[in-house]
Amino acid sequence: MGSGRVGSDGGAAARLPDALEAVLDAYAAELDTGRSRSPATVRAYRSDAHALLAHLRRDGHGPDTVGDLAATLTLPALRGWLAAQVGEGAARSSIARRVAAARSFGSWATRAGILPADVAARLEAPRPRRHLPEVLDADQAAEALRTTELGAAEGEPLALRDRLVVELLYSCGIRVAELCGLDVDDVDAERRVLRVLGKGDRERSVPYGGSAERALRSWLDAGRPALATAASGSALLLGARGGRLNPRAARRIVNDVTSATPGAPTVSPHALRHSAATHLLEGGADLRHVQELLGHSTPATTQIYTHVSAERLRAAYRGAHPRA
Template structure:
């Protein structure tokens, strides 16, 4: 046990990394080692705890799949076509898609919206995000129209005494379950040729990417998405760079 020092632990991690283990797995094992060495110090099996000085490999952050702007438009059109017959659930699903893409909000935030969280005159929605932080997010005319149709024709058909003030309802009248929202996104995106399979979080990624590609600054996108730190939002700058590189490779004569 006395030979268990920082050098030995680093060699142990290096051997596992060379053996092909992922950074995520190594990070978990590093956390376990820290717990073990802290216990060994308390039991006086070690004179010094090397655990706190053992650095875990950083987890690799994969770039999220996003829709192109034209693909996002096609998904909205498919959803709108499904709502043309006036089915309450289809009207709801179209409003859900339009609002998710317009605002980039999380599906949990959308499902917790109440009627009074939407300001139709100003076309903004008051979103309660992580850590109970509230932000005000604008939405455009297509989302406003889809919401109007849902509220005038769809919601009254599903509302019951259990509906309270929830903005979006399930087929039994209760507050919309996130699984139903995910299914609506999957179904609409699934109709678009060449689009990656995705749920609401994919729409959130797409909205952020399209905002940045359209010229929005990083701080504004951070505020719209409700990210606590700018470093989280910066992930989307890598997405846009990768997309630009792919376009360059396809189109530039000397790429």
Template sequence: MAARKTSESRIDLRLVRAELPPEAGALVDQYERHLGLERGLSEHTVRAYVGDIVSLLGFLHGVPNENGRNPDSRTALQGLDTAALRAWLAELHAGGASRTTLARRSAAARTFTAWARRQGALDSDPGARLVAPRTHRPLPAVLRTDEAGSVLKASSAGAVQLDPEALRDHAVLELLYATGVRVSELCGLDLGDVDLGSRVVRVLGKGGKERVVPFGVPADKALRSWLDEGRPALVESASKPHATALFLGIRGGRLDPRAVRRVVHEAVGSVPGAADMGPHGLRHTAATHLLEGGADLRSVQELLGHATLATTQLYTHVTVERLKAIHDRAHPRAR
């Protein structure tokens, strides 16, 4: 099993994929279709999963090996066992891969080998015996309640002039903070996904899973202003406006996640002392403030669209200060 000596940039992995033996290349193509069509994963997630598997198969088949040539006597997954998986991870570790990267690669390998076993490409599942390295998950940066209020207050002040972009940006910020939706989910919203009467939004999340998320009065007001004053103005000025998208870019197309990231960075950056963050930081902030306000983990999990409660538990650190305060007030030996 030849050790790969090249770095694993995206360009390198494309070259590796092109040089895989035909059987392995066909299996990668089949797995990619499975991820995108059957599991409904996002383009970004599919690209990451496939890149990890190309890395694994490139290692397994010695692409590239020291002579720059592929072994031609192997079938697609011949030699793929737990020892090979561990050797692949060891090589990545020796190349400087972080514990987080190794954990992600381990998870990708386990998902792939389980699928390959179901497809009959493997007689057994070697990934089931692969233990991923434990990762240290840093606590996400979040805004304090007063900082979030300052961000939205400044944003609303900009929208007073009824500038279409300012109205849109304020509605975007209010909805991100009110619902904790992902930036891709926000940009994918259509006009029909918003029920202003009930103050809920229907979101299509990861894996094509749909959920309904409520929002409050400030977000409702911001959305109504955008729909009444801002969106019509952008539609009128655009040559080919998007017919159904809730949020539009300056040229009338569906709002791009990069534009939302810019909006959030600029808005948060206007508040002195606030941690720099993008849309995902507002998602963290929304979850944190929900828990601080007394929401239970299961409810927050449903609102955020987390597949497992373990992901939502990342936010439980915020309850520590609240518990300390309750302890100080209620326990006779607290002071």
């Protein structure tokens, strides 16, 4: 059974032989159980494994059956697959993801008895370039929040909601998916903390301040009751029709608010999270505490914000010091 023309980057023009498609289905089923992986991650890993097997078949020498995999899925073949993608200009982040997918597939195939040894375990991913995230400075963030407060001054329900969206994203540094997943019962008004469900279904408590408390009270007293319907359930934040606010709508809210804020760049919800982390560290917060607040599993992820702060300090030095 022919494989058709296949690009090394992962897009296959035709199905693999049925036996190999069955292997990929079994691999995807394994990915979908046990650990908390999103459907998109499972699809991406299966697609990358499909691309790998399709790449091996480009020269017409197989594999055609499950038994052929041991002879064809070798470390040189894996490296050749990645080298072809580098030659085609694939991004480092894409290469790194495909290395992770190849390692995952190789590990699973070895445990399943399809491969005699896990050759993919020796693959090395390229180190991703670390880009400093875009952030608002403290004055720009304050101005954006003032913009939402002015919009909510007349008590219009959607304006009250928009104020709370921006306030929680910046004040708490939570992810947009975490924000939209909040229920009313996740608000502990007495202790002024939110119960947040993060990546990997990890739960954490995130404090919020007086400004967010006022925005929450206004929303719960006057905004949410005006929008709530039978479809609202326990959702804290609601869309215009009463259903749970979705991340796309939250992104649009942040985009609209920052684009309407004089002097501030138009940014995403994630940029507000970056801003919160940067301002905390610039204000003297301990790295470990910021890590816990953001829900990062390791300090290494949080450390990028120290680079942001250092870069801003260097920029200020270059612009102000006579010996710079």
